[in-house]
Amino acid sequence: MRPEDHRPPATPVVGAAREVAAQHLSPALLLHSERSWYWASAFAEVLGFGDLDRELLAVAALLHDLGLAEVFDAVRAPYETAGGHVAAVLAAGAGWPATRRQRLVEVIERHNWPEVDPGLDREGHLLEIATGLDISGARPDVLPRDYLRAVLAELPRGDLGAEFGAHLVDQAARKPGSQAHRILHGGVLERLAHHPLEDPALLRPAD
Template sequence: MRLADIPAPDSVAARAALELATEYHTPALLNHVLRSWLWAEGFATVEGLHGIDRELLYVSAVLHDIGIVPAFDNHTLAYEDAGGHVAKALTAGAGWPAARRTRAHEVIVRHNWPEVDPAFDPEGHLLEIATGLDISGARPDALPLEFRREVVTAFPRLTLAAEFTACVTDQAERKPDTAAQRIVAGGVAGKLQRNPLESLG
């Protein structure tokens, strides 16, 4: 399993998602969403999941945290819900049919679920466990060490721990009925600091 074996989709939606994420994310958050996509692809391989919509997975991964940036922050919606709506708008512009646009929204929302059944939503499952690894350090040994090291070297963690903690804490304080509150109450700050990925790269 190598980075060279996981090319980004070459499509209008994929390129637009990356362009949007690059413009609005800090370097640390941009690296986080790109690592999350790569972890998701890695988990698809180790779990033997077939028939994955890889363009959908990429777009959803790259945009999954766009709802926490100031330009797209919604004063009432959970940040993952707001980000899902950004993905729906972007993919509409790329010509995706309504049902597939809805899938992008669903995958982004479900990345913050405690668990997603792969039989119910394989792309949502992959993004949920991928972000679980990158943020909380969940299942750190499920992917090969050399692959983890290669990804973290190519996309360093930088100040992710401090930035994400601040962002999700702000979301939890302003929107206490959303998943952000559960994430903060679950000790995300400590999990980020203790994440085994911090020692790679």
């Protein structure tokens, strides 16, 4: 398994999503969004999920944290809901029908659920476990170590832990009924501070 075998679909809407993410997200959040695609695509291979809307999944991965950008930060709506609807506007401009735009909103919203049943939503399940790996360090042993190392070399984590933790603290304080509040009080700051993807043993090149 190699990153070059898991590049996102080279379609205009994926390119536009990458451009929007780069314009509005910090460098650390942009790299997190890009890694989320690579983790999701690799999980799909490991789990044998062949029947996927890969373009939709790539757009969702790239834009799933757009609601954390200051210009899109909603006063009351959870950041994943706000970001999902901004992503749907981009998809409308790309000519996606209403049903597919709604799927995009669902996948982005569901990435913050405690668990997404793949029988309900395969793309939502993949984004949920991909972001779970990148943020909470869940399932670090499912993907091949060489693949993890190669993706991290190409898309380093930087100061994601501190930055994303600060966003969660802010979102949870302003939106106490949100998934951000649940995630924060589930101990994510501790997991971000001691993340398995930042283990020097993992990052060290193989002999």
